[in-house]
Amino acid sequence: MGSNAPTLRVEDLKTHFFTKAGVVKAVDNVSFSVDRAQILGLVGESGSGKTVTGFSILGLVDAPGRVVGGRIEFNGEDIANADEGRMQTLRGNRIAMIFQDPMMTLNPVLRVETQMMETVLAHQKVDRKTARQRARDALGQVGIPSPDERLAAYPHQFSGGMRQRVAIAIALLNDPDLIIADEPTTALDVTIQAQILFEAQKLCRERGTAMIWITHDLAVIAGLADKVCVMYAGRIVEAGAIDEVLDHPVHPYTRGLIGSVPSRNRRGVPLYQIPGMTPALLNLPPGCAFRERCPQADGACMAEPGLSVPFDGRAVRCFHPHLEAGA
Amino acid sequence: MSLPATQGAPNGALMELHGLSKRFVKTLDLAGKLASKLGSSIREETVYALDGVNMTVAKGEVVGLVGESGCGKSTLGRIVAGILEPTEGQMYYEGRHVATLEPAEAKAVALKVQMIFQDPFASLNPRMRVRDIVGEAPLVHGLVSSDEFEGYVDDVLGRCGLDASYKRRYPHQFSGGQRQRIGIARALAVRPDFIVCDEAVAALDVSIQAQILNLFIKLREELGLTYLFISHDLGVVEHISDRVYIMYLGRIVETAPTEDLFAAPNHPYTKALLREVPRLETRHSKFLPIEGEIPSPLEPPRGCHFHPRCPHATARCREEVPVLREIAPGRESACHLNDEA
Numbered sequence: 001m002g003s004n005a006p007t008l009r010v011e012d013l014k015t016h017f018f019t020k021a022g023v024v025k026a027v028d029n030v031s032f033s034v035d036r037a038q039i040l041g042l043v044g045e046s047g048s049g050k051t052v053t054g055f056s057i058l059g060l061v062d063a064p065g066r067v068v069g070g071r072i073e074f075n076g077e078d079i080a081n082a083d084e085g086r087m088q089t090l091r092g093n094r095i096a097m098i099f100q101d102p103m104m105t106l107n108p109v110l111r112v113e114t115q116m117m118e119t120v121l122a123h124q125k126v127d128r129k130t131a132r133q134r135a136r137d138a139l140g141q142v143g144i145p146s147p148d149e150r151l152a153a154y155p156h157q158f159s160g161g162m163r164q165r166v167a168i169a170i171a172l173l174n175d176p177d178l179i180i181a182d183e184p185t186t187a188l189d190v191t192i193q194a195q196i197l198f199e200a201q202k203l204c205r206e207r208g209t210a211m212i213w214i215t216h217d218l219a220v221i222a223g224l225a226d227k228v229c230v231m232y233a234g235r236i237v238e239a240g241a242i243d244e245v246l247d248h249p250v251h252p253y254t255r256g257l258i259g260s261v262p263s264r265n266r267r268g269v270p271l272y273q274i275p276g277m278t279p280a281l282l283n284l285p286p287g288c289a290f291r292e293r294c295p296q297a298d299g300a301c302m303a304e305p306g307l308s309v310p311f312d313g314r315a316v317r318c319f320h321p322h323l324e325a326g327a
Numbered sequence: 328m329s330l331p332a333t334q335g336a337p338n339g340a341l342m343e344l345h346g347l348s349k350r351f352v353k354t355l356d357l358a359g360k361l362a363s364k365l366g367s368s369i370r371e372e373t374v375y376a377l378d379g380v381n382m383t384v385a386k387g388e389v390v391g392l393v394g395e396s397g398c399g400k401s402t403l404g405r406i407v408a409g410i411l412e413p414t415e416g417q418m419y420y421e422g423r424h425v426a427t428l429e430p431a432e433a434k435a436v437a438l439k440v441q442m443i444f445q446d447p448f449a450s451l452n453p454r455m456r457v458r459d460i461v462g463e464a465p466l467v468h469g470l471v472s473s474d475e476f477e478g479y480v481d482d483v484l485g486r487c488g489l490d491a492s493y494k495r496r497y498p499h500q501f502s503g504g505q506r507q508r509i510g511i512a513r514a515l516a517v518r519p520d521f522i523v524c525d526e527a528v529a530a531l532d533v534s535i536q537a538q539i540l541n542l543f544i545k546l547r548e549e550l551g552l553t554y555l556f557i558s559h560d561l562g563v564v565e566h567i568s569d570r571v572y573i574m575y576l577g578r579i580v581e582t583a584p585t586e587d588l589f590a591a592p593n594h595p596y597t598k599a600l601l602r603e604v605p606r607l608e609t610r611h612s613k614f615l616p617i618e619g620e621i622p623s624p625l626e627p628p629r630g631c632h633f634h635p636r637c638p639h640a641t642a643r644c645r646e647e648v649p650v651l652r653e654i655a656p657g658r659e660s661a662c663h664l665n666d667e668a
Contacts, residue, residue, distance in 0.1 A: 045532040100666055160396075189395035189559060194603035198614035199449070216532060216594055219605035223612035243610055260537035262566035263606055267585060270544055271566070273536040277502055278532070 005076050006033040007177050007210035008057070013080070015049075015056045026052040026065065028234040031307070032100055034178065039200075039207040041221030041242065043257075044231035047278050050214045053231070054180045057212075075177065093123040096171035100183040102163040105170060106155040111165055112139075113151040119173045129265045137242035138169040142199050151196040154297055168199060170299035175207065182214045197224055218257060222246055228252050236307070240314040250310060250321040252294045288318070296320040297323035340419070341521055341553050342384040342407060342440075345414060347416035349377040349402050354502065362587060374624045376402040378577040381415070381651065384521070389554045391568030391585070393561060393600070395621050399577040401525055404557045408442040408523045420521075438468060441514035445526035447506035450515075451498040456482070458494040461512045470517060480516075486549075488513040504535035511542065515550070523555045540567060561604045565589055570657075573597045575633040576621060579651055583658040593660040596633045631663065639664055 010122045015092040027049045033038045043234070044050045055061050055071055059082065074095065079087065091097075099105055101114060107115055116135035117128065128136075132151070139147035142165040154219040155163055164184060171179055185193040201224060203209055222242065223230055227238040230253065238251040259272035276293040279285075287302040288294070294301070300319045307315050310323055329514045351374040360447045360510060363369050376399045384390045394400045405411040406418070409425075418425045420436045428436060444450035453462055457625065462480040465471045471479045481491035498506055514522055524543070528536045540563065546552055558564050564571055564585075571588050573581045573596065581594040599617040618635045622628055631649050634640040643663050651661040 023386065045534060066458075120592055187591050189621075190561070190600060190603050191395060192620065193605070194614050194616040197605075198616050201501055201614060217628070218533070218607065219607050222607045223605050244608055246610075258607065260534055261562065261607055262537075262560075263485075263562040267566055268544065270541045273537040273541055276536040277504060277535065 003058070006035045006073075006206055007038075007075060008212075009033040009071070010053075010057065011071040011073070012074060013053065013056055014068045015052050015061055015065060016068050017065040019064055019282070022283045025234050025284065026094045026281060027056060028230075029307075030070075030231070030234075030236050032229050032239060034210040034212060036177075037204055038227070039204055039211045039213055039225045041225035041228040042212055042214045042231060043218055043221055043228060045216055045278055047281065048231040048234075049234040049281075051182055052232050054097065054182050054212065054214055057180060057199065058091055058095060059084075067093040083086070092119055094176050094218065095178045095180065096174070096176040098164075098167050098171050098179065098181040098184045100162070100186055102167040103155065105167040106163065108155050111154055112158075116151070116166075116170055116173060119170055123174050127201070134173060135169075136170050139166070141172065142166075143195065144168045144169070155188055161188050161195065164188060164192075164196060165199070168196070170202065176209060178210045178212070179203075180212045181216070185220065186215065186217070193220070200224065215227065218246070218261060219263075230257070233284060234281055235317060236315070237290065237317045238315070244313060250314065250323060251316050251318050252296050252322065253290050255322060256293075290318075296322075339385055340383045341386040341388075341421060342382075342555075343419040343422075344380055344382040344407070345417045345419070346377075347377055347380040347382075347403070347406065347413050347418065349406060349411065350375055350414045351401070356368070360637060372625060375577050375627050376624060377406070377413070378627075380574075380577075382433055382579065382582075384519075384553060384555060387551055387553055388570065388636060389549075389556055390570045391564035391571040392555060392574060393559065393564050393571060394574035395559060397576075397621055397624060398574045399576050399624070400557050403574070404442065404525045406522045408436045408440050410442070421647045426578040438517045439519050440521045440523065441517060442523040442525065443507075443510050443514050443527045445529050447503055447530065448498075449507060449508055450510055453498055454493050456497060457489075457509055458502075460498070460509060461494075461516050464513070465516045465518075469519060476571060483512045483516050484668065486515065486546070488538075494624065501514075502535075503529055504538060507531060507535075507539055512545075513540075515546070519552070521553045521555070523557065525557045526559070527556075529558065529560065536563070543567060561600065573600070576624060576627055579631055579659075580633065580662070581658075582651070582658045583660075587655075588660060591659070593654055593665070594633075594662050595637050595664070596637055599636075632660075 011031045013027055013030045017024040019027055030053055032040060042050045056067050061067060067080055070080060071078050074125045109206060113135060117131040120131040120134050136147050136151060139150060144150055144162060144165055158166060185196050204211055215221060225242050228242050228245050229236045232253050238254045249258055256274040260274060262271060274293050279289060290307050291297045291301045305319050307317050309315055310321050338375050355371055391631060392400050406413050425436060437630060437647050458480050461483055462476055465611040466476060480494060484491045484494060489508050526538050556564060556567055563585060568585050570584050572579050575596050581597045617636050622635060628635055630646045631644040634644040649661040649663050651659045654660050654665055
């Protein structure tokens with residue numbers, strides 16, 4: 001494995017759900033890569049497939065869903081078709097996930113100590129004393145005061161923000177190469193959110209951990225990520241460096257999303273709104289999925305747009321990208 | 328005004344709160360009482376949800392109320408909407424002391440103040456058709472006769488951007504944004520003047536949130552509504568409000584016209600909040616969070632509630648409660664630091 005290879009490279013990933021009513025293409029031809037110490041923001045509204053993308057990487061997609069195509073290269077190894085045994089050695093060890101609701105990660109009837117030591121012991125041959133020491137250090141690292149005492153506490157004895165820190169501490173335990181964070185701050189207050197973002201950023205810088213930060217909130221990504229992928233109806237519609245995409249979005253959906261953020265607009269004046277709502281993924285009509293809400297849509301959009309590169313460092317899935325010269 | 332002006336209620340204020348407090352007490356059961364008699368440390372637990380809140384909302388104004396979870400903003404909203412009774416303090420509606428009104432008048436006031444809730448999935452009865460959810464209250468209160476009923480429901484739904492032909496459907500057949508519109512239609516159906524929106528857009532996607540915010544702005548213009556807009560999202564509050572109240576652990580710490588507050592916050596807590604709001608404009612930011620969390624309202628700290636997290640706290644802040652004082656025309660802040668400057 002070359003040292004320049006990205007930590008994770010996803011190519012043409014397809015995860016489909018085979019339901020009685022039809023095939024739901026939750027993730028359709030998604031490609032991106034994350035380097036060491038890089039934070040990738042994966043942005044989209046509910047139902048856009050961002051969480052399923054995260055689950056696919058970890059091999060956590062349950063029936064009737066299945067990864068039906070594409071490559072997931074982790075440190076050069078294709079794990080899209082890896083067996084369960086291999087995934088178990090990676091999951092929680094080299095790749096960790098943080099969920100929106102920390103109670104999804106934490107077992108309510110076990111002490112934090114028990115859960116954290118279990119994570120260490122499952123992957124490393126160390127004695128219990130060392131495992132406890134690691135757990136203690138991880139809690140301290142995410143800014144939990146008096147970690148020695150807090151180790152013996154149960155999850156319900158922590159506040160929401162502290163619980164999320166515990167979940168992050170568990171993700172850190174085995175010093176993973178990649179962390180997938182699925183809306184980890186959505187349920188938290190701004191001051192607590194800032195504390196969590198601070199820890200995430202520090203981690204990335206100091207340990208070189210690659211991170212995928214899944215969120216619906218462009219503003220969170222703006223301060224945190226290095227690059228961003230915008231998802232719509234299971235596909236990436238725009239990808240690029242964070243400043244570039246936020247300052248000069250070219251896809252009509254990205255433009256609409258940015259335009260509808262309240263703080264960008266003059267007070268009291270109606271916000272720009274994207275008409276209609278996100279389409280149901282079941283039996284999505286052919287062509288561009290955004291067609292029916294798009295101000296630029298025309299006959300060409302009846303065909304499905306491929307990912308094109310209008311200029312260096314940007315990918316967009318649109319026949320009518322908004323380019324400065326042509327505006 | 329139908330009643331002589333009450334002391335402390337200036338003209339023009341639609342809603343006025345004076346020294347409003349709310350405490351939730353968890354009383355001991357028999358076993359607990361016995362145990363406490365026998366010398367156990369079990370005591371009644373009191374949650375200090377609101378502590379001496381003063382607030383004025385002028386007619387036609389949109390007032391934002393911002394705070395972190397557990398600061399008491401929803402409790403305040405519920406008291407204003409008449410769902411909860413305050414423990415202490417007075418509430419005036421159009422200059423009339425609400426607690427002393429005759430039953431008929433009290434009912435009229437209750438109808439004039441309506442509430443829209445956060446969760447459009449939990450706040451609609453899943454077993455009622457949209458037509459009944461929206462139309463039940465005006466029918467019961469005699470605002471419409473049964474002849475006018477269908478037309479009235481169609482009209483209210485249309486105003487909220489819903490297709491009247493869907494009115495025989497149940498709530499589960501609608502998306503989140505549409506359900507929130509149903510909740511808004513239900514509130515509007517009794518022709519209120521004052522609407523309390525408790526995190527009304529928090530559960531919605533960005534593109535849907537923009538649609539609902541636009542609906543709020545449109546309805547305000549068309550119907551001359553007054554809003555108390557409760558939210559933890561400063562971006563949303565900045566966009567829609569004329570004036571903002573910042574709340575911390577049951578107390579108002581600062582209030583100012585929206586532009587002034589966002590341009591130059593005064594209270595250390597407001598400053599911290601504004602600094603930490605993620606914005607599209609701030610890239611690759613170095614997050615420098617304020618330490619700690621909101622303390623438990625079971626045992627609020629002495630003195631200024633914010634002092635354990637405040638970088639400027641002095642000995643005085645630990646002992647003496649700062650009062651909300653005017654620091655500039657239209658601006659009030661509760662911080663001892665303002666005395667020294």
